[in-house]
Amino acid sequence: MNRELIMRLRGLLRKESLQILRDPSSIAIAFVMPVVLLLLFGYGVSLDAKRVPLALVVEQPNRDTANFIAGFFQSPYFVPVRFATIQEADAAMNTRRVEGIVWLRSNFSRQMLSGGNAPIGLIVNGVDANNARIIEGYIQQVWANWIAQFYASQGLRLKTPVQADVRIWFNPAVASTDFIVPGLIAVIMTLTGALLTAMVVAREWERGTMEALLVTPASIHEIILSKLVPYFVLGMGGMILSVMMALWLFAVPLRGSIWVLMASSGAFLLCALGMGLVISTVSKNQFVAGQIAIIVTYLPAFMLSGFIFDLHSMPVVIQWITHVVAARYFVTILQSVFLAGNVWSVTVPNIIALLVMAAIFLGMARLMARKSLE
Amino acid sequence: MKAMLNRVVALVIKELLALLRDSRSRFVLLAPPIIQLMVFGYAATFDLNHVPFAIYNEDPSEASRDLVARFEGAPTFQEIARLHSDAEVAPLIDRRQALMVLHIDRRFSRDLLTGTPGRVQIILDGRNSNTALLVMGYASTILADFDTQWAADHGGFNPPATLDIRARYNANLESRWFIIPGIVALLTLVVTLVVIALSVAREREAGTFDQLLVTPLRPIDILLGKSIPGFLIGSFEASVIIAAGVLWFGVPLRGGFAPLYIGMFLFLLSVIGVGLMISSLAVTQQQALLGTFMFLVPAVILSGFATPIANMPPAVQYMTYINPMRYFLIVVRGVFLERASTYSLLPLYWPMLLIGLATLTMAGWLFRRRLY
Numbered sequence: 001m002n003r004e005l006i007m008r009l010r011g012l013l014r015k016e017s018l019q020i021l022r023d024p025s026s027i028a029i030a031f032v033m034p035v036v037l038l039l040l041f042g043y044g045v046s047l048d049a050k051r052v053p054l055a056l057v058v059e060q061p062n063r064d065t066a067n068f069i070a071g072f073f074q075s076p077y078f079v080p081v082r083f084a085t086i087q088e089a090d091a092a093m094n095t096r097r098v099e100g101i102v103w104l105r106s107n108f109s110r111q112m113l114s115g116g117n118a119p120i121g122l123i124v125n126g127v128d129a130n131n132a133r134i135i136e137g138y139i140q141q142v143w144a145n146w147i148a149q150f151y152a153s154q155g156l157r158l159k160t161p162v163q164a165d166v167r168i169w170f171n172p173a174v175a176s177t178d179f180i181v182p183g184l185i186a187v188i189m190t191l192t193g194a195l196l197t198a199m200v201v202a203r204e205w206e207r208g209t210m211e212a213l214l215v216t217p218a219s220i221h222e223i224i225l226s227k228l229v230p231y232f233v234l235g236m237g238g239m240i241l242s243v244m245m246a247l248w249l250f251a252v253p254l255r256g257s258i259w260v261l262m263a264s265s266g267a268f269l270l271c272a273l274g275m276g277l278v279i280s281t282v283s284k285n286q287f288v289a290g291q292i293a294i295i296v297t298y299l300p301a302f303m304l305s306g307f308i309f310d311l312h313s314m315p316v317v318i319q320w321i322t323h324v325v326a327a328r329y330f331v332t333i334l335q336s337v338f339l340a341g342n343v344w345s346v347t348v349p350n351i352i353a354l355l356v357m358a359a360i361f362l363g364m365a366r367l368m369a370r371k372s373l374e
Numbered sequence: 375m376k377a378m379l380n381r382v383v384a385l386v387i388k389e390l391l392a393l394l395r396d397s398r399s400r401f402v403l404l405a406p407p408i409i410q411l412m413v414f415g416y417a418a419t420f421d422l423n424h425v426p427f428a429i430y431n432e433d434p435s436e437a438s439r440d441l442v443a444r445f446e447g448a449p450t451f452q453e454i455a456r457l458h459s460d461a462e463v464a465p466l467i468d469r470r471q472a473l474m475v476l477h478i479d480r481r482f483s484r485d486l487l488t489g490t491p492g493r494v495q496i497i498l499d500g501r502n503s504n505t506a507l508l509v510m511g512y513a514s515t516i517l518a519d520f521d522t523q524w525a526a527d528h529g530g531f532n533p534p535a536t537l538d539i540r541a542r543y544n545a546n547l548e549s550r551w552f553i554i555p556g557i558v559a560l561l562t563l564v565v566t567l568v569v570i571a572l573s574v575a576r577e578r579e580a581g582t583f584d585q586l587l588v589t590p591l592r593p594i595d596i597l598l599g600k601s602i603p604g605f606l607i608g609s610f611e612a613s614v615i616i617a618a619g620v621l622w623f624g625v626p627l628r629g630g631f632a633p634l635y636i637g638m639f640l641f642l643l644s645v646i647g648v649g650l651m652i653s654s655l656a657v658t659q660q661q662a663l664l665g666t667f668m669f670l671v672p673a674v675i676l677s678g679f680a681t682p683i684a685n686m687p688p689a690v691q692y693m694t695y696i697n698p699m700r701y702f703l704i705v706v707r708g709v710f711l712e713r714a715s716t717y718s719l720l721p722l723y724w725p726m727l728l729i730g731l732a733t734l735t736m737a738g739w740l741f742r743r744r745l746y
Contacts, residue, residue, distance in 0.1 A: 025664050037671060044675045046685040047504045068535070093542070095718070096704070099684075108535070118535040126541030127711050129549040130420035130504070131682050136539055137511045147533050161524040162441075162517050163491035166510055169467060171500030179503040195667075199660045287572050288398045290663040294564075295406040303414050308680060310505045312424050312473070318417045332470070335501040345469045 008218050012226030019200075020230055029196050030234040034188045034242045041184045042250050045308075047176040049134045054078045055089035055098040059106040067149070068104070068120075071142040078138070093125060100124040100135055170339040178253070181246045182338040183307035185239065186330040189265065190301040192238045193272025194279065195293050197231055201280035202289035220369050224362065228273055235269045246338075256337035260347055264333045267354035271326040272297070274361025281368040301327035306335075329353045381591055385599025386606075389573065393603060403569070407561045407611050408618070414557055415623050418680075420549040422450050422508050427474040428466055430457035435483035437492070441520050445476060450512045463497060473499050474509050486524065543711040551626075554619040555706040556679045561615055562638065563645055563673065563699055566608030567666055570649030573600050575662035593742050600653070601646045608642050609635075619710075629709035633716040637705035640726040644698035647733025654741040673699050698729045 020026045054072060058065045072080040081098060083089040089101045103121030111118035122139060124132045171178050204210040213223055243261065246252045254261070275297055283289040303309060304318070305327035311319060322328045329350040336346045394400050427445070431438050445451050454472055457463060466472045477495040479485070486492040496513055498506040544551050577583035586596060616634070619625045648669055656662035676683070676690065677699035683691055694700045701722040708714030708722075 023660075025658075025660050028664060033667070036668070040672050040675050043690050044672075044686055045681045047681055049682065049685055052684070094712070112534045116534045119538040120535050122537050122539045124539070124541050126544030126547050127552055127707050128682060129541075129544055129547040129552050130508075132541055132544075132547055133420075133508060133511060137507065137514075139539075140511075140514070140537065143535075143537050147535075150534055160491055161486055161521045161528075162494060164494050164496055164514070164517050166496045166498065166513075168498045168500040168503075168506050168510070171503050171506070174500060174503040174507055176503050179501060191667075195663075199663065203658075203660060283398065285398065286659040286663070287576060288402050290572075290659070291399075291402040291406070291568060294667075295402075295410065299410060299414075303417050306502070308504075309418050309420065310422065310502060312426060313419055313422050314417050318413065321413065322417075336470070339501050340468060343468045345465075 005222070009222055009226060012218060012222060013229055016226050016230045020234065026196060026200065026234070030192050030238045031241060033191060034238045035245070037188050037191075038181070038184060038242055038245050038249075041187075042177060042181055042245075045176075045180050047130070047134070047180075048174075049131055049138070050077060051079050052077055052100070052135055052138070053098045054080050055083050055092055055101040056080050057083050057086050057089045057101060057103045059085075059104060060109070062109050064109045064112055065104050068146050069102075071146050072102070075138065075142055077135075078142075093123070096125075099131075100139070102139070177250055178339060179335065180308070181250050181252045182334040183305065183331045185242045185246065185265075185334055186268065186305060186327045187298070187301045187307060188242055189235060189239055189269060189330075190272050190297050190327050193231070193235050193269050194276040194297040195290070196234070197227065197273050197276025198279040198283075198289045198293040199286055200231075201227060201277060202283055202286045205280065205284035206286055214369075220366055224277065224366060224369070227277065228270075228362075231273055231276075232266075232269055235273070236265065239265045239269070252338055254338055255341040256347075257342055260333075260342055261337050264330060264337070264347065264351050264354065267351050267358060268326060268330040270358035271354055271361060274358050274365055275326070277365035278361055278368065281365055300325045304328065305331040307331050324357075326354060326357050329357075378592075378595060381595045382598045382602070385591060385595065386602045389599060389603040390606070393569065393607070403565065403607060404611075407565060407615065410561065411554075411557055411615055411618055415550065415554055415619075418549075418553045418557075420504070420508065421547075422505065422512065424452045425450055425474065425505075425509055425512075426454045426472050427451050427476060428455040428457055428463075428472040429453060430460075430463060430475055430477045432480040433478050433482040433484075437483040437486050437524075438478045441478065441494070441517075442476070444516050444520055445513075448512070448516060450509075467497060467499050470499065470501070473505065474513065476513070487528075550623060551711060552707065554623050554625045555710045556703060558612055558615045558619060559641070559677075559699055559702045559706050560674060560679060562608050562612040562641065562702075564670065565611050566604045566642060566645045567649045567652075567670060568663075569607055570601065570604040570646055571652040571656070571662045571666045572659055573604070574650075574653035575656045575659045578656075579658055594738070597650060597738060597741060601650065604646055604649060605642050608645070609638060612638055625710060627710055628713040629715070633714055633719050634706065634709045636716060636723065637702055637709070637719060637726070640723055640730060641698055641702040641705075643730030644726050644733055647730050647735075647737050648698075650737035651733060651740060654737060654744050673697050676700070678703055695725070696729065698726050701726050 056069055056072065058069060072078045083092065086103055089098065092098045093101060101123040103123070105121065108118050120143070124135055126132045168174055201210070204213070247254055276293065279292050279296070280289050283292055301307070304322045304325045311322055311328070314322070333347055333350045336343050393403065429442055429445070431442060446453055455466065457475070463475050463477070467475060475497040477497065479493040479495070482492040482494065496510070498509055500506045541547050574583065577586060591599070620627045652662055652665035652669065656665055676694045676697055683694050683700065705719055705722050708719060
């Protein structure tokens with residue numbers, strides 16, 4: 001009995017592995033796609049604004065304005081362009097040649113010396129709100145530096161009432177690559193896991209070979225297992241490739257243990273494969289399976305996982321929805337394991353959540369496969 | 375000419391029926407884009423609110439209570455704990471329970487009253503570096519307000535100049551106004567591309583493509599018949615999303631329909647060209663879907679949809695010039711927020727037209743080569 005089971009499983013596994021090896025598109029999904037995606041996201045996605053084109057309008061240049069303006073030329077964040085009048089700067093902003101305008105009116109110096117609080121006009125293009133906020137922050141830094149210098153030049157020490165000492169833990173340089181690349185691994189694995197199984201198994205349903213498989217002596221458990229194992233191996237291979245790229249190409253630190261990373265990746269991959277199986281069983285059609293896979297796995301992994309967009313800021317209803325997105329748990333683990341270290345109170349509950357979801361999806365896949373036979 | 379029109383119309387009707395008659399594929403074409411718009415319209419935001427933070431106030435005084443009250447009163451922040459020792463700070467941040475800890479020094483109010491700067495420490499979780507930067511910005515603003523108020527009440531600090539910040543086109547810097555027009559472009563791209571890229575592959579796999587070839591239809595008729603349904607479905611869904619963006623999410627549509635739909639027409643042209651190229655190369659639907667993905671993901675990432683093109687390395691920025699989505703995004707956002715006119719968008723129209731002509735020519739060539 002036991003020998004038969006092992007024999008059947010071996011046969012099934014051999015069949016699945018051969019199928020993978022002979023179809024270049026599975027290999028492409030598992031290994032080429034992670035590399036392409038990591039390169040794209042790693043280099044293409046950055047929230048760090050650099051070299052922002054900025055219009056400077058100084059209506060009456062003198063020593064005070066020159067001191068202020070100098071800050072923008074020294075800052076790595078700006079590429080200042082001078083304009084003679086606000087109208088010209090306005091036109092430049094309307095044609096998207098500059099992202100912001102700094103405007104020192106003709107009475108700037110006079111106001112500065114008589115009582116202070118001279119207004120510095122600052123207009124930013126608000127279309128990209130996030131970028132606009134970051135640019136505002138940089139301009140505030142230039143302004144704060146200038147004030148400190150202004151006081152120093154008068155032989156005074158700058159005394160703001162409150163002095164804030166800001167510490168950013170885990171990522172003191174606030175490099176957005178260190179935050180995006182770990183989360184990206186979750187997005188990539190969602191794709192390889194779910195898309196791979198969804199499409200491949202849907203094709204078997206479409207061609208009728210799935211029914212052929214189901215009438216063999218192999219049980220549904222064995223069939224599901226034989227579908228899982230090869231794709232699990234393939235997915236883990238893609239994962240290891242992604243981690244190596246993250247560490248060596250993008251120089252993201254791995255502060256936690258590699259075993260936590262592997263264990264959580266394994267749990268997540270089971271979820272993704274389970275979702276793929278469910279999708280393929282529901283749709284039984286590659287067109288529909290592909291569409292559903294993109295819509296219910298890839299896009300939520302991108303948007304609802306905390307990969308880029310912060311979960312706290314979403315409306316409560318959407319926050320509930322994020323709890324059924326497996327990538328959410330995995331992204332949380334990844335960001336902690338890479339940047340913060342082994343935080344058990346983060347890792348353990350999230351791995352448990354992943355295992356529970358994997359069990360649900362695999363159970364659903366089994367139930368549906370049986371139902372669809374009747 | 376009339377015969378050709380008849381042939382193409384017949385094929386278009388057949389394609390639309392094939393797409394819309396099957397209830398599952400009809401559902402897949404119509405429902406998910408609407409669900410996505412709803413979910414992403416609410417989820418995709420960089421605007422922070424309810425940021426969980428903790429207060430560690432070592433200085434029980436009126437001044438420190440005033441500062442704390444400013445943080446508590448801000449809609450951006452939500453207090454989750456009061457700490458009483460240094461040892462409590464690290465676990466709270468490590469576990470991601472708090473994104474920020476505000477630590478007020480023991481000598482805060484004494485320092486303030488004697489004219490030395492009162493010290494506060496702000497500890498942020500940098501695992502999401504963008505959020506950390508934004509939280510820092512919000513916190514600095516609150517501290518600056520406190521400074522100004524304190525200086526007004528007690529004299530002292532008086533900066534020589536202050537910043538008077540205004541944001542044009544989006545005065546309250548709502549990221550939804552940026553994201554929703556982006557979703558118009560994104561979903562138009564996804565829906566059209568998938569419909570077109572898979573249309574030929576599906577027939578090839580089912581074997582019906584050979585039947586199509588023995589009909590009087592010429593290759594050009596087949597190409598047109600395969601493109602028009604994608605065009606119709608793409609522009610229909612885009613219109614629905616535009617309407618929902620304006621009516622449901624309240625994003626202002628300041629410009630006219632003409633500049634928007636001219637842009638959409640040219641964008642669809644280039645997307646159809648790419649879709650047909652994938653379609654004529656792919657033998658199976660899986661290959662077609664893979665091809666779609668290989669185009670879709672870079673096209674979205676390198677378009678400026680979520681992160682600015684200006685932040686990318688120069689070499690990557692050059693690559694974005696062949697991405698039609700890059701131009702259409704500026705058109706949609708320009709028309710929605712900046713009241714862009716048709717004339718001012720000309721520099722964005724012609725690159726899309728060029729890309730469209732190039733991809734359509736390529737697709738036609740590939741298609742014919744595959745046939746003979």
